[in-house]
Amino acid sequence: MGVPNIVDGDTKRCIGMELKKLFLKANNELENTNGRAKSRKISCKTCQKKLTVEEIRANSFVCPACGYYFPVRARRRILMLTDKRSFHEMDRELVSKNVLEFPEYEEKLQQAMEKSRENEGVICGVATIQGQRVCLFSMDSNFMMGSMGAVVGEKITRIFEYATVEHLPVLGITVSGGARMQEGMLSLMQMSKVSQAVKRHSKAGNLYVVLLTNPTTGGVDASFAMLGDITLAEPGARVGFAGPRVIEKSLNQALPKNFQMSERVLECGFIDAIVPRNQQKEYLGKILKLHARLGEEYRMEEDHVSTGK
Amino acid sequence: MFRQASKPQDDYQVVLGARGENRSTAKDYIQSMISDFMEFHGDRYYGEDEAIIAGIGFLGDLPITVIGIEKGKDTNERIRHNFGSAHPEGYRKALRLMKQAEKFHRPVLCLVDTAGAYCGIDAEERGQGRAIADNLAEMADLKTPMISVVIGEGGSGGALALSHTDRIWMMEDAYFSVVSPESCANILWKSTEKADVAAKALGLTANRLYEMGLIEKICRKGKMKELSENLKKEFRLLLAKSVEELLEERYQRFRKIGY
Structure with a gap:
């Protein structure tokens, strides 16, 4: 029923990318x-x-x-938040295909790969934060504005499924303009695909922490970005469903200055805390520590019950 | 199960047709398919959103919960139903009644017809994104059969929020899209005049989505009786499954999309 949309281990293309990286001038000046x-x-x-x-x-x-x-690119984020050399990437080889034969999509993908120096708009894997294991996904705004196509959805789904099996918490760092138009309904339905994986991870008693960064909007906001047990945000990050220009146009009025800013979204009740960048690692470390203990006790009880039978 | 749409149409014409003023709305479907329909109101948190009509009734002799996005027929009605664009309260009312249906193991029928979730300051500040996200996650775990039928417009996240179901069916002249062709053309080519090109590229017609395996059935327009018979059959089939089977199949239905 499904449409094969992803070329697994498309080595030719990957090697091409690696070679290109050697000669590529860093695009982001920072x-x-x-x-x-x-x-x-x-x-x-x-x-x-x-x-x-x-x-x-x-x-x-x-x-x-x-x-x-x-703005901080996805790989840098991971470096900033995790312990040195602890990150192991997963599913890096997945690359998108133009299933719908959407005009100019291949060129856009190529440009995005060059600009971001990544294969796709999200990086997933396992790392430690202050010594505690955590699965994570980190989105990249340099890759077509962090838009979610089938590969982004697949990678995030896989990391949640892995974390569910391994009883690991998930940390998600979101930045996205929403679903990727060039993949049509295949991209919209990634919202459903990821959300159900988040739900299973949650039902199994695992922790999911979201760090909302600027901007987190559209289909990502209306799915896994809003499903965390704990929802954190960077100061001044735009968080919302509809784009501000769309709203301004349809209402024909100027929007309040703090509209969709993380500080305002917190006031409205949708964010737990706003954490400045230089405190994020420590903050996340504390959250993980708090939950690790609970998790171990819970699992010990579970073991006890099963051996008691 | 597959039926070819009666005549091939330009994809953009399908979109325009789906927005047409003389189309059957959710109310018409409910009137002709559901007996003893009782409408229930309110999300129990904030208010009542008339963009979504929801309630219970009989489909044949099967008690079901019906949730429909209603656009309204004349100007007054359209304003009352906010042109079929729901606020977060609408999605929360839908979820409340889905949970109620789960409690009584009553099947859920969703009738989808919206240009999109409402975008406005109030909708944003009451958590439009969170409301849609919640529906997706909770519907994934709802222990009762669900079918959604896109009867007109399937506008992006606002339509998806009622479509995390065991089956997604579409009327042959409906569309389901990640973005409206006009916005798509505007964003990509800075011109709404290329909306027809966008419509074609987005692959938003029932036929195209069926080919891609994203929907299970294309329903003939104007054949309410046929639709009602098909729904009865399908709900019986789904009711015969164990809850575990049902949930696992629903998970796999969405799991394989795009891969």
Whole structure:
């Protein structure tokens, strides 16, 4: 019934990508790693202050002058939040196919791969945070605005299924414009596919923590981004279902300044806490610690019951 | 089960047709298929959303819960039903009645006809995203058979929120799409005039979705009796399954999409 949409281990393409990476200039100016670039100056998008790449990095990608949150790509996020060298990636080889033969989709995919230097818009795997094992997925806004196509849905579903079997918590770092139009209904129904996997993971007594980052909107907001046991957000992140321009246009009125900002969404009751970037790792570590103990006790009881039979 | 749509139409014409003013709305379907229908109101948290009509009644001799997105027939009605665009309360009312149906192991029929979930400041601030997400997750675990029929417009997340069901059927002249062809064309090509190109590319017709294995059945338009017979048969079939079987099959139904 299903349509094969993903080329598993498409080695040719992967090798091509690897070679390309060697020659590719880092697209994100903050990600350029060679020594000279570190002292290069970049101006902050909001306060225009000139900052060196090193300064920005040392301050968790937050402008030291005005507090602007620079976008952080998915792999960097994982580095920032997990223990050194603890991350093992899963399903990296999955790449999208243009099943609907949607105009210009292949070119867009190619551009997105080059821009993000990833195969798709989400990175999944297992890592430790302050020594505690956790499954995680981290979305990348450089890959077609973090839009969710069949591969993104498949990868996130797989990580939830893996975590369910392994009794592991899941940490999700979301950034997305929503479902990927170029995959039509195949992409819309990823919302259902991921949500049901989240539900099974939850029913098995496992923890799911979401960290909402700027922006988390559309079909991602209306599915797994809103299904966490604990929902955290970065300051000033846009979180909402419909795009602000769509609403503005249909209502024909200007929107309040804080509309869909994480601070306002918290006031409305949909976010547990807003956690500044430099505190996120510690915060997540605490949450995991709190749940690890409960989990172990619960499982011990379960073992006790089964041996008692 | 497959029926070819009576004549091949331009995909964008299907979209325009699905929005047509003289179409049967959810109320018409309920009137002709369900006897002793009683409408129930309210989400028990905030309010009553008339974009969604929900209640219980008999499909033949089978007690069922019906949840339909209603667009209304004339201007007054359309305003009252908010043109079939639900607020979070609508989705929460739907979920409340689905849970009630689960309690009495009553099958659920969803009639989908919406351009999309309402986008407005109030809808956002009362958690439109959360309401839809909750429906998806809870419907995945609802221990009773569910069928949704897209009778007109299947507009993105707002339609999906009532479609996490064991079967998704579509009227032959309905559409189901991730985005409206106009917005799609506007975003990709900065021109709403290319909506027809977008409509074609999005693969949003019943035929196309059936080919891709995303829906189970295409229903002939105007044949309410036939639809009602088919629904009865299908619900009986689903009711014969154990709850575990039903939930596992529902999981697999969505699990294999895109892979």
